Amino acid sequence: MTGELAIDRGVLRISGGDAYKFLQDTISNDMGGTKTGLVYSAILTPQGKYLFDFFVGADGDDYLIDIAVDRAPALAKRLSMYKLRADVQIEATEMFVNRGLGDMPSGAHLDPRHTDLGWRNYSPKKGGEPKIDWTAIRVKHCIPETNIELVADDTYILEAGFERLHGVDFRKGCYVGQEVTARMKHKTELRKGFKTVAIDGAVPIGSTITRDGKSIGQVFSQSNGQAIAYLRFDRAGDGMKSEDVTVSLV
Template sequence: MKSAFLTDRGVVKVGGEDARHFLNGLVTTNIDLVRPGLGRFGALLTPQGKIIADFLVTEIPAGHGGGFLLDCPKSLAQPLTARLSIYKLRAKVAIENLSDAFGVLAVWDGTPQMTPDLAFADPRDESLGWRVLVPAELANKAAAAIGAEMVDESDYDAHRIRCGAPRGGIDFSYNDAFPHDTNMDRLHGVDFDKGCYIGQEVVSRMQHRGTARTRIVRIGLGDAIAAGTPVTAGDKTLGTLGSSAGDRGLALLRIDRVADAVEAGTPVVADGHALSFIVPQDIVPPKKASA
């Protein structure tokens, strides 16, 4: 079993007696289902349905004061804290950026031999492993306690890519991508049965009308190619390459155009190198719902 402390991740706390109701009315996931030791994947969206910040969220045990912790990109922790505070109004909540005190330990390729208080299985996909929210200075001790070998965080990045889990800022741009673009609907990041949240109308319409045409897909690479490199087929641009590690990568593509290229036998390339598709189902365009 492996573990890595993720220096690019931060932690935001939302506490107070109204915390659950407050978050549930704002974000894409169902906070009513979050419990200590159980996490959910979600995002805060713009009213137009685009992702401001995505995160994993878990509940703090009552013995540790209660509330919720959001495992989010460290660069977005303070902006997310400020954005949530805008919606606070008269709600009895307290919102804090705890990134100086807490960080994220990722654990994969096995099951922890013991479960720390602030640990939970990654809700996006079981293959991704576990998350442990812990101060940086205690990361090595936590890894030893759960029976995990500490490795470099680049090893986790390679694991994430192979599992098909995108990273904001590299695989997609915040404030520019819809949840369907980043596969949040496939990674259990959107609850289509919960009540209203910011951007819900747009996201629900894309889901029920089958209008999502841009997706992050898993690709095979023959050579290292820089993130941001255009992906093309003939004279058509299909999208851009995102993060990669070894012979695997992620790309944000117009899957209808990819499907057309594959059907026509036109090579899909980036920087002159042919790409392959690890999971063919990733590039099958959705069927539009009947009126």
């Protein structure tokens, strides 16, 4: 079983004697999770804003990074900038990201974000044509996607639900952007963030949500009468609209 090809994903290989420590000091999650499966994580700006999200998995003494293919070159460049004199090599691979639901093939790992997202596998063999409606699964469980809900230099990962999606660890050591993220966790109550809403039509991604004539958020991924919306929680409620479409809390 090879599953189906994730056509928009690529794989980087991180190798060298300092690879583990280098990644541990750089990403938002604890690399210890790679001993038993995949780790979902992010790299942030020093101001705590999202830059990249990806999965990290062990491959012998190396580590594989599963990332949106159009973000892979920028991530490789960023990691190269951070490594300084560390014994770390960063290279693109020709491996494919395959994924599926149901029985998991040998060498695959569960998607750590949510059980309904099935498994992921990295292989030189290309999986089948995509048939599963992954957007519907994401929308149902409010799981943001690279380049749609997750916007570089703009999104805060806690507003994007990374704690719920097992993408951040508050017990590990420092990493870039850690101080801002920890302060958001411990010293403030989130007033904005992503939430699945009901929507009785379709609107362009990024469309503004209004209530009582005021802008209170935006609509992003949509499927089966639901959408992932970015909302100001204190202003959300009855009477929300986007374009001429009704948006409702669920």
